[in-house]
Amino acid sequence: MTAALEINDLSVYFGDHHDLFQAVKSASFTVEKGASFGLVGESGSGKSTILKALTGLAPQWEGHMSVAGRELDRKRDRTFYKTVQMVFQDPYASLHPRQSVDQVLTETLQLHGFSDINSRIERLLQDVGLGPAFRFRYPHQLSGGQRQRVAIARALASEPQILLLDEPTSALDVSVQAEILNLLSDLRAEHGLTYVMVSHDLAVVAHMCDQAAVMRNGEIVEIISIEDMRAGRTKHGYTSQLLQASVNRVA
Amino acid sequence: MSSQPTSLHAWLTSETPASRRQARWAAFYKGWLSLKSNHMAMAGLAIILALVLIAAFAPWIAPHDPFVQDLGNRLQPLGTEGHLLGTDSLGRDILSRLIHGARITLYIVALVALIAPVAGLLVGTISGYAGGVTDMVLMRITDIFLAFPRLVLALAFVAALGAGIENAVLAISLTAWPPYARMARAETLTIRSSDYISAIRLQGAGPLRIIIKHIWPLCISSLIVRVTLDMAGIILAAAGLGFLGLGAQPPSPEWGAMISEGRRFILDYWWVATMPGLAIFAVSLAFNLLGDGLRDVLDPKDSTS
Numbered sequence: 001m002t003a004a005l006e007i008n009d010l011s012v013y014f015g016d017h018h019d020l021f022q023a024v025k026s027a028s029f030t031v032e033k034g035a036s037f038g039l040v041g042e043s044g045s046g047k048s049t050i051l052k053a054l055t056g057l058a059p060q061w062e063g064h065m066s067v068a069g070r071e072l073d074r075k076r077d078r079t080f081y082k083t084v085q086m087v088f089q090d091p092y093a094s095l096h097p098r099q100s101v102d103q104v105l106t107e108t109l110q111l112h113g114f115s116d117i118n119s120r121i122e123r124l125l126q127d128v129g130l131g132p133a134f135r136f137r138y139p140h141q142l143s144g145g146q147r148q149r150v151a152i153a154r155a156l157a158s159e160p161q162i163l164l165l166d167e168p169t170s171a172l173d174v175s176v177q178a179e180i181l182n183l184l185s186d187l188r189a190e191h192g193l194t195y196v197m198v199s200h201d202l203a204v205v206a207h208m209c210d211q212a213a214v215m216r217n218g219e220i221v222e223i224i225s226i227e228d229m230r231a232g233r234t235k236h237g238y239t240s241q242l243l244q245a246s247v248n249r250v251a
Numbered sequence: 252m253s254s255q256p257t258s259l260h261a262w263l264t265s266e267t268p269a270s271r272r273q274a275r276w277a278a279f280y281k282g283w284l285s286l287k288s289n290h291m292a293m294a295g296l297a298i299i300l301a302l303v304l305i306a307a308f309a310p311w312i313a314p315h316d317p318f319v320q321d322l323g324n325r326l327q328p329l330g331t332e333g334h335l336l337g338t339d340s341l342g343r344d345i346l347s348r349l350i351h352g353a354r355i356t357l358y359i360v361a362l363v364a365l366i367a368p369v370a371g372l373l374v375g376t377i378s379g380y381a382g383g384v385t386d387m388v389l390m391r392i393t394d395i396f397l398a399f400p401r402l403v404l405a406l407a408f409v410a411a412l413g414a415g416i417e418n419a420v421l422a423i424s425l426t427a428w429p430p431y432a433r434m435a436r437a438e439t440l441t442i443r444s445s446d447y448i449s450a451i452r453l454q455g456a457g458p459l460r461i462i463i464k465h466i467w468p469l470c471i472s473s474l475i476v477r478v479t480l481d482m483a484g485i486i487l488a489a490a491g492l493g494f495l496g497l498g499a500q501p502p503s504p505e506w507g508a509m510i511s512e513g514r515r516f517i518l519d520y521w522w523v524a525t526m527p528g529l530a531i532f533a534v535s536l537a538f539n540l541l542g543d544g545l546r547d548v549l550d551p552k553d554s555t556s
Contacts, residue, residue: 057449081455094446098468100274107464111454133267136274154450 002069004162004194005031005054010063012046012053023049025218026063033068033161036188036195038205038212038226040242046218047198048089051164054196055086067162082112085155086164090171091147095139101125101150102135105157112158124153127190129183145176149183156187163188165197169204181207202246206230214239282548292544298537306353315344317351317504326520336526339509340516345526348504352527355505356534359420359489360482366424368478371431372470376462378432379439390436396429402491409497416505419498423488427481434477435470442466472549479542483535490531506531 012024024046031037039047052058054065056076065072067083088094095104105121114120125135128149139147148168155163168184169177181204188195199205205212206226213220214236222236234240264281268274286292305312314333321342329337336345378389396404408422442448443466451465492498493507494514501508506527513524 088446096447136268
């Protein structure tokens, strides 16, 4: 079986040649089909940048990336966007302020060439736990959690196999975070999705993922299974530091 | 009978619209309610609506033909029998000329309002979204147009193309678009890096669709506000060209040209120049008031949350 996602020796750069900044330094990891993979690290460690390079939003990269066995070029095509979708960090910024839920989903479905748009919108809203009453609302009429549900519905519209989650709950308050995380877990089980989840919160990653890469300063310092993480069997000092910090915070 | 408006109101203010149409009308209605509570803006809107009606029905409203001369009856003062606002140097009824002049004013305003902001929006959003060399070239062209004083550039255009109202409109439009382009570009720069644009790019949307369907709707509201605020300037520029004899040509009852004609008698027969001046003043003021009110309603910075 081919892996859902394979990243090999990936480096990502920002800026032009005068002051080039290397945000990710030769990162490599593999995500099996149906797995849930976490990327953890402090802010600025390059975890979101990997997702941006993957989706083509950060065009300056070198190395190898392949999705479902297909090597990625500089340009992403429709097939790629049908396979890989992303949920953004801040639901207050990821929805167009002048478009209703209906408009957002209709356009997304049209772009992916679906024709039975009405029934699909109803099903998507149902999938993410929003009633039909939300269909014609504008973002300013929705709460943060509801907005994130709409964003998830949009990401699911193309029926992707891989969902990239860029800190999907960090902008939400704690009770809503749990709801969204549970929704994401349910959706993964239901649709057989593969997740790559970026988070700075070890508790969230431990809850959602089976395996995680710990990043610091653009480098992956350790790839660790969640059992090992729970048991404290870390290989790298930085991972234990992170673990220590999150234990202290909870205690 | 009485239940109809309240149920319509409820339908329009519903928090849970049930159809696309209802959601759209509800958004309009909300804006209208907030505009309605601004009395100054409503006064401006009333004046503009009156202007539109007067222009539409000019031949039926005007008591006299605006072109018929009566040299025996020239330079009559205000309140003369049959000539409420007096007559000009050729004995033409000033009120009738003002009423017919409303058409020309509206014509100029509408044409400029169609050309300049659209051109500015196109240049600005393309430049802002494309970036790089495209941005450089388009913005330097904009800079060149911005560097000329407005009326002087308009004068040069009219001098080159020939006097007349169409050329005046063209000249004013050519000098009016750069500020819109600058504004649209600035807004595009903040919008293009936002997550909702990234999100639609991840659905495979091309640049054209993103600019037209996602960036324009956010630029247009501030553009509309800017246009209404600029209307006064446009009317004045048109009147200025008319005054200098480069806009509408006699005997056309354009307000600026009327002032120009009345200038020769301004000391002895003040109303000949003053009446069209007052008309220009009233309409300019009305557009300013409306623009101010629209800014409160449409500015996305205030109404997003």
